[in-house]
Amino acid sequence: MSLRIIFAGSPEFAAEHLKTLIASEHEVVAVYSQPDRPAGRGRKLTASPVKAVALENDIPVEQPLNFKTEESVATLRGYNADIMVVVAYGIILPQVVLDAPRLGCINVHASVLPRWRGAAPIHRALLAGDDKSGVTIMQMDAGLDTGDMLIVSECPIQADDTSEQLHDRLIEIGQPALLEALAQLEAGRAKPVKQDDARANYAHKLEKSEGLIDWHKTAAQIDCQIRGLTPWPGAFTSWQGQNVRIHKARPCSDTTAAQPGAIVAMSANGFEVATGSGTLLLEVLQMPGKKAMSARDILNARKAAFEESPVFGL
Template sequence: MALKIVFAGYPEFAAEHLKTLLDSEHEIVAVYTQPDRPAGRGRKLTASPVKALALEHQIAVEQPVNFKTEESIATLKAYNADVMVVIAYGLILPQQVLDTPRLGCINVHASLLPRWRGAAPIHRALLAGDDKSGVTIMQMDKGLDTGDMLMISECPIYPHDTSEQLHDRLIEIGQPALIATLEQLEQGTAKPVKQDDSLANYAHKLEKAEGSIDWAQSAEQIDRQIRGLTPWPGAFTQWQGSNVRVHKAQLLEANSQSNATDAQPGTIVAMGPEGFTVATGEGLLLLETLQMPGKKAMPVKDILNARKAAFEADPVFGA
């Protein structure tokens, strides 16, 4: 039986799940998203990916600043939804909202809960060096990602994954998991499982400053930082007083003889077509794609065509 769904979300991750619902038997009666935000160099007000998709399908869009007014609650109740599907919405839902749909509110969260609760679970998993991730669909309660788990879908994290690649893989497993969960809710066969709060970590919102590379850290830690913050907010280092963004790097084998060096962390110990080999606090890291100030990202071999002499004269990053 088709369910009447109110959908709430903001980013592309949410929009991709909305697409799946639009292709299903269920009816999307309204879409909730945050107010339009300034974006781009002109700071023009821009609709969220979720709003853009809803308008494309002629679906009613609501953009309350919060749910603190009686009017906002009354509007939600008027849609008479069976369930509210919430994905990266970014607003706290009061208990009155959670209780409004017949089957409550469910959330699609990009983590194997309770491992990473909060705003940036994909990035934090990579930064921490986790070897697996997944999607958890939970029945929402008044806590932050603390509700009972309805379904878990797991996937590996590969050694070269960026946050963008993991993001896309989680969409692929989250879409069918959402449809399956809705079917269980409709049939009354869902089996909620409580989270173990002792295993929870908070995935803090990302700050641009986290992208600054400290070369005294190990090559493994810096590799995680680069991958975890790609494409946003991006990892960067300094060279000749300007920021250089690191788009792609490769962790060199720990047992490689070339990994032994007494060079100061941040020093380029070798340069060639494959990239810059840079000393760290422990091990070596190969930088393959960089973005110099005012330029587009490009392979190091192309940068060397124009700046090899400059890097030979000043081969230290972070200074």
């Protein structure tokens, strides 16, 4: 038996889960997404990835600012859905909405709860140096990612993972986990598990200022920062008074006597930079006004300048 589903989400992570539902035996009767936002250099109003998928598949789209009006709640109820699937929607759902569908609302969350609750769980896992992540399908309640867990699917975090790579891997494990949760709920065999609130951390929204590299941190910490903030908002340092974005790096040696930020070696492999503990090899950088380039290409053009100013962060 198929379920009548309302889907709510906005970014690409959500859109990929919506595609899975559309391709399943279930019926997506409506899609909720955030209002169109200005984007690009022209600041043109742009639909979210979720809305774009819905329109491609002739699914009705609703974009309320919130659910504070009786009209918005009545519209949702009018779809007569069995369940509402929420994935990175970005709008708080009041209890009246959580209670509207027959089976309530479930959420696909990009963390093994309760490790990272909140807006940026993928990035925070990398920034913290976690060795694993995953996806949790939970029954939603009025709290922020506090509901009972239905399905938990884990995956390791690789040493060179960026937030983009982890994001894509979590989509791959989240899609089948969502379908399994729906099957369990439909058959009445779901076994909700309560979260341990004492183990919870809040994954705050990212700020561009978090990208500034403090070379006094360890090489491992800076490596996590670069990978966790790639591709957005990006990690950066300064050189000759201008910002240089670091796209790819890796810990190199364990010890160094040089001052943090000093370039201790330059080669085609990269810039080896001293940190508070160990050195970091910067392999791909973006100079001001330029596209991202390999260290080899940058040194071919500016080696003499780096020899004259061999310190980052000044």
